[in-house]
Amino acid sequence: MPEKKGTIVVVDDDVQLVESVTTLLESVGYEVFSAYRAEKGFDLAKEKQPDLILLDVMFAGPPGPDGFEISRRMNKDEVLKDTPVIMLSGVKKVLELGYDVTPDDDFMPVEAFIDKPVKPEKLLTTIDEVLEAQG
Amino acid sequence: MKLQTKFNLGIVVVFVVLAASIGALSIHYVNTNTIREAKDRVSIYTRAAWEIHDGKIAQIEAALEVLARTQTVKEALQPSGDGRELLQVREELERVRQEQEMDVLNLLAPDGTVLLRTRYPYATGDNLADDPIVQQVIAEQENSTGNIILSRDRLDVAGEGLMERVLAIGQVPQGMFAGAAVPVVQDGEMVGILQMGTLLNGAVEEVDRIRDAVFANETYNGKPVGTATIFMGDLRISTNVLDNQGRRAVGTRVSDEVAEQVLEDGEPWTGRAYVVDTWYLSQYDPIRDPNGDIIGMLYVGELEQRYLDLRRQAVVMFLSVVLGGMLVAFLTFYFLTRGVVRPIRKLSHATHLLSEGELAYRVDVERSDELGELASSFNKMAERLGEQRREIEQNQRRLKELNDELRTTNRNYMEMLGFVSHELKNPLSSAMMSLHTVKDGYLGEVTDAQEKSLDSVARSLDYFQEMIKNYLDLSRLEKGELEAHRQSVHLRSQVVEPVLEGLSKSLEERNMEVVDNLPDDLEVYADSDLLRVVYDNLLSNAIKYGDEGGIVELDGHLEDDRVTLSVYNEGQGIPPEQMPRLFKKFSRLDSPEHAKEKGTGLGLFICREIIEEHGGRIWADSEEGEWVRFSFTLPDQSRRSNNA
Numbered sequence: 111m112p113e114k115k116g117t118i119v120v121v122d123d124d125v126q127l128v129e130s131v132t133t134l135l136e137s138v139g140y141e142v143f144s145a146y147r148a149e150k151g152f153d154l155a156k157e158k159q160p161d162l163i164l165l166d167v168m169f170a171g172p173p174g175p176d177g178f179e180i181s182r183r184m185n186k187d188e189v190l191k192d193t194p195v196i197m198l199s200g201v202k203k204v205l206e207l208g209y210d211v212t213p214d215d216d217f218m219p220v221e222a223f224i225d226k227p228v229k230p231e232k233l234l235t236t237i238d239e240v241l242e243a244q245g
Numbered sequence: 246m247k248l249q250t251k252f253n254l255g256i257v258v259v260f261v262v263l264a265a266s267i268g269a270l271s272i273h274y275v276n277t278n279t280i281r282e283a284k285d286r287v288s289i290y291t292r293a294a295w296e297i298h299d300g301k302i303a304q305i306e307a308a309l310e311v312l313a314r315t316q317t318v319k320e321a322l323q324p325s326g327d328g329r330e331l332l333q334v335r336e337e338l339e340r341v342r343q344e345q346e347m348d349v350l351n352l353l354a355p356d357g358t359v360l361l362r363t364r365y366p367y368a369t370g371d372n373l374a375d376d377p378i379v380q381q382v383i384a385e386q387e388n389s390t391g392n393i394i395l396s397r398d399r400l401d402v403a404g405e406g407l408m409e410r411v412l413a414i415g416q417v418p419q420g421m422f423a424g425a426a427v428p429v430v431q432d433g434e435m436v437g438i439l440q441m442g443t444l445l446n447g448a449v450e451e452v453d454r455i456r457d458a459v460f461a462n463e464t465y466n467g468k469p470v471g472t473a474t475i476f477m478g479d480l481r482i483s484t485n486v487l488d489n490q491g492r493r494a495v496g497t498r499v500s501d502e503v504a505e506q507v508l509e510d511g512e513p514w515t516g517r518a519y520v521v522d523t524w525y526l527s528q529y530d531p532i533r534d535p536n537g538d539i540i541g542m543l544y545v546g547e548l549e550q551r552y553l554d555l556r557r558q559a560v561v562m563f564l565s566v567v568l569g570g571m572l573v574a575f576l577t578f579y580f581l582t583r584g585v586v587r588p589i590r591k592l593s594h595a596t597h598l599l600s601e602g603e604l605a606y607r608v609d610v611e612r613s614d615e616l617g618e619l620a621s622s623f624n625k626m627a628e629r630l631g632e633q634r635r636e637i638e639q640n641q642r643r644l645k646e647l648n649d650e651l652r653t654t655n656r657n658y659m660e661m662l663g664f665v666s667h668e669l670k671n672p673l674s675s676a677m678m679s680l681h682t683v684k685d686g687y688l689g690e691v692t693d694a695q696e697k698s699l700d701s702v703a704r705s706l707d708y709f710q711e712m713i714k715n716y717l718d719l720s721r722l723e724k725g726e727l728e729a730h731r732q733s734v735h736l737r738s739q740v741v742e743p744v745l746e747g748l749s750k751s752l753e754e755r756n757m758e759v760v761d762n763l764p765d766d767l768e769v770y771a772d773s774d775l776l777r778v779v780y781d782n783l784l785s786n787a788i789k790y791g792d793e794g795g796i797v798e799l800d801g802h803l804e805d806d807r808v809t810l811s812v813y814n815e816g817q818g819i820p821p822e823q824m825p826r827l828f829k830k831f832s833r834l835d836s837p838e839h840a841k842e843k844g845t846g847l848g849l850f851i852c853r854e855i856i857e858e859h860g861g862r863i864w865a866d867s868e869e870g871e872w873v874r875f876s877f878t879l880p881d882q883s884r885r886s887n888n889a
Contacts, residue, residue, distance in 0.1 A: 126675035185616060210739040227674035227710060229750070230681045 116161035166219025306425035339363040364404025390425040476542035524549040604631040663720030715847040782848035787814035811876040818867035
């Protein structure tokens with residue numbers, strides 16, 4: 111088991127993806143907590159106060175807030191406002207968001223945006239960069 | 246030109262030609278005839294005038310013959326007789342002269358010596374044997390008649406007043422007499438000669454008689470229809486031609502032309518003559534004395550105007566008949582042709598309507614001839630066309646319905662394809678994540694055999710990913726959602742670099758190098774999102790099909806309003822025969838080299854759709870076995886400044 115690098119909360123409705131990401135992140139030394147619904151993710155993050163949050167955009171199942179809404183809620187939260195968020199998305203095209211959407215404090219207060227599917231190397235590099243930027 | 250107009254024009258031309266010919270012929274005929282008739286008539290009039298003149302002289306002769314047989318005259322010629330008998334007979338003869346309205350009546354001795362005159366101052370004793378009439382009586386002892394000229398000295402003794410009458414006309418001191426002389430015979434022996442005559446100079450009775458007898462003293466438009474004149478030489482001495490003041494035009498002379506022909510050559514002259522102030526159809530005959538010498542002329546003329554008017558009337562009547570006939574013929578023809586032209590016009594109108602698509606129109610021509618057949622055929626044809634059109638329209642409707650159905654089906658299919666593709670992304674994402682986590686050794690050492698197997702899975706998943714990406718793009722295209730939101734884009738940083746970043750792993754695996762020749766400051770006016778799709782496809786192809794270890798070159802330049810961009814790679818290239826279907830949907834290259842690389846056959850089709858949405862064009866150049874270059878243009882670059 112490698113040395114502990116930090117805590118990450120993964121919020122995604124895709125159980126398989128959560129599992130594979132968890133496996134990867136744990137394999138490189140992160141402690142991972144996961145949730146499958148957006149509200150649950152918010153609560154989990156408040157509880158665990160991780161170093162970083164990986165957040166999906168769209169959630170299947172019963173109606174509820176999406177990734178953007180949660181990220182905005184986190185940004186306003188006393189406890190979570192400084193916690194970096196990396197947005198994971200497979201729905202960019204469907205939403206017509208455009209490639210050039212860059213993290214924006216008001217609309218999308220996240221540190222990075224990763225298009226699914228993503229390969230391990232890319233994911234890890236992005237996480238490293240975000241954490242490094244946080245100091 | 247309309248058919249009716251053509252017919253009308255044709256018949257008018259025919260009629261005009263006919264009318265002109267007939268008119269010319271008739272005018273010529275009338276002219277020749279009237280002129281010939283006029284000449285004939287003038288000739289007849291002249292003969293009648295001669296009859297009257299000669300009749301007058303014959304009358305004188307007859308009166309003298311009666312006198313010559315009277316006892317009184319014979320006794321007066323007795324050689325034994327004294328002056329008393331002569332005086333008695335003078336009174337008797339003077340009475341006769343006045344009854345006969347003669348100017349002279351003389352009794353001569355057989356040798357021509359004047360025994361007595363019946364006109365004051367009753368001169369006697371001179372000899373008249375050289376008088377042409379008297380001369381003949383002396384020579385032949387028979388009656389003699391004719392016209393003679395009396396010279397001045399003769400006139401002086403002939404009697405009081407004669408010289409004055411002569412001189413009153415043209416100041417010519419000689420007179421022209423018409424008269425006769427007869428012998429007085431006693432016991433078979435000529436004992437004397439009786440001579441009587443009338444002075445023609447200034448006389449009106451004879452010419453007026455000619456006029457009245459021949460022309461009935463008619464006038465035409467205020468002018469006498471006919472006139473007669475007696476000339477002494479070329480001088481008018483007795484005439485009923487009136488001058489401008491309405492006086493008899495005595496004392497004037499005839500034209501040189503007439504004088505020459507009649508007086509010198511002794512030929513009658515016939516023709517138009519301008520008399521005083523108007524034209525006459527005239528004849529001039531020479532008047533000869535008993536010796537045959539020409540001493541004057543007899544003229545008869547008929548007013549030409551009457552002939553001209555008659556001729557004009559004849560021509561007018563003739564032409565009226567001709568034109569009237571033609572009008573009737575023309576009207577008949579007009580209505581006949583109209584009967585033909587009207588149905589033709591109806592047919593023409595109907596054909597016009599038909600050509601404009603009015604198939605319901607029918608021609609209303611009820612005839613039993615060829616035109617009727619034509620009309621009925623036309624109606625049948627229109628009927629058939631109408632049926633065919635209804636059929637076609639029905640088919641078109643059915644096609645449209647089918648088409649709409651197909652489109653809906655396609656749209657549903659595309660929507661489902663999009664949905665499924667999207668749904669596939671999630672399991673794919675986790676599968677790739679897990680696979681690469683293992684393959685990249687995060688979960689422990691991987692053996693070569695394991696890695697080989699994992700690579701195979703990874704390639705399948707890559708293809709799977711590409712397929713999903715393309716199907717999502719295709720779904721958007723087919724749903725018509727593709728719309729270029731153009732803005733100013735820095736080509737390298739906003740398009741090429743993000744794409745290359747995603748492809749860096751593949752490039753590395755294929756050991757290929759990208760040579761970026763793009764100008765540093767190249768900005769294009771385009772939808773960056775879509776442009777990335779294009780570059781992603783072209784570069785993926787270049788990596789996939791290019792030579793391992795080869796280079797990929799990016800070029801671009803702006804020229805005028807258009808930017809041309811290209812992606813080049815070394816490799817097998819594309820055979821010419823496969824070029825045409827390169828950009829078609831679901832087209833894949835058939836070549837053994839490419840067999841292991843699977844493609845969806847959608848990438849270039851999507852590229853083409855995107856470029857065409859931008860108003861540009863995409864094409865490929867290749868040298869088989871050497872290289873291939875995909876190029877595309879983006880026009881309207883100047884709008885960038887206005888819309889940026």
